[in-house]
Amino acid sequence: MNAEPNLRTPLYSEHSALQARIAPFGGWDMPIQYTGIIEEHVHTRTAASLFDTCHMGEFRVCGTAAAQALDRLITCPIASLAPGRCRYGFLLNETGGVLDDLITYRISEDEFMIVVNAGTLPGDRAWIAAHLPAGVTFDDESDETGKLDLQGPLAGEVLQPLTAGDLRTLKYFGFMQTTVCGVPALVSRTGYTGEYGFEVYLPVEQTLMLWRALLDDPRVKPAGLGARDTLRLEIGLPLYGHELCATRTPAGAGMSFAIDLKKDFIGQPAVAADAQTGPREQLVGLQLTSRQSARAAQTIVCGDKKIGVVTSGSFAPSVGTAVALGYVPKEHVQVGTALQIDTGRARLDARVVPLPFYTNGTARTGPRS
């Protein structure tokens, strides 16, 4: 597939010293687990976990016409985004297929940071750079930027003493440029776990310092991509390459909040057509009856008819049963619909349920006092 060796974050030797299990992800050798996926998952829901997310990409787009240009490229509204706020959206191809899901930060009136997935970074870079008009500058700052996610109800208590700015002033999807451990950093109240927490962007050479400073706090434990995946699945967040791909418009993914169909963006006509008729296939949450799990690529059946495909599936530690996400035709999306998943070994009973599967997350509300 790829003859190039996988990339390593500045924390690779830390992960090795912690005896993390390392596996390739998006072209990087990343920690999957340290002590165990379930333990790390539960710690994130109840305390605070530290994730190495240095593999993700950061682009800077600047210019007086930058907002207008990005509005043409990204599905969420950019012009109305206030400085100090960020938004989730999609980058689409001409046929409305998803090239990536990303978050756009408005640094100032004419300056934006775009955060993208690792595996899609090279394609995103080429696509965005090729579609920006003269006068709008583009810089890939991924190599110079470190990123750590601190997630969990105790994240604020842990991060505040190290941070100059008042983190309590940050609303969900707000950010500030401040200092953390005396180092300039951008801190956003965002994440991929469903819990209260922050994503911290800082100079790459300072990443190790901050990683160690945060882990010095006994309330903080490292968590790997395994827990990151079960955490995001429980709150129904999509993972690029699973729920989102270049051959499907995002209209069926249940993320209409991230798509402004009134504006003119690349892929808009295809998404609008899909949305108008109701996407033929739509993403649903499936709750299984036991811990026995459905897995990505397995077939969803109704009676003897193959109707859909599982995009993600796992035991959900905070739910207590297995859960799955998958695409099914629109006539099967109603909550309560009974379906089955063919695992190849067995047929598992499943029921369409509302998303998220896990509803007690602190991401929006902040920690329960």
Next chain:
Amino acid sequence: MNVPDGLLFTKEHEWVRLAGATAVMGISDHAQTALGDITYVDLPGVGKTVAQGGGVAVVESVKAASDVYAPVSGTVRAVNAALGDHPEIINQDPYGKGWLCELENVAPDAAGGLMTAAQYRSYLETL
């Protein structure tokens, strides 16, 4: 890695404790470590006849499902029902409370082709 003496092992990392015509089996410490947190176990029905090397159970972790093969031929006499609600027992005690099933009608020459603990330790070093 814990490899207790007195048990026999397969290359697929099952263990078996033979006692005449009966046998208790499970997965090794190496297997449970490699799988990570075990979240579900699909056990065979009591009375099911299994052939040596044939599928007898499925063990699921957060990430994947793995077949468990019968180290010896026999008939399932009992299964470890405690694993239904607490599959993590396999992670905690793979050779004790984390046993999978008990077989009967095990042939007298069942041990053929299995590894002793010493042989299995050497085998693990080659992996």
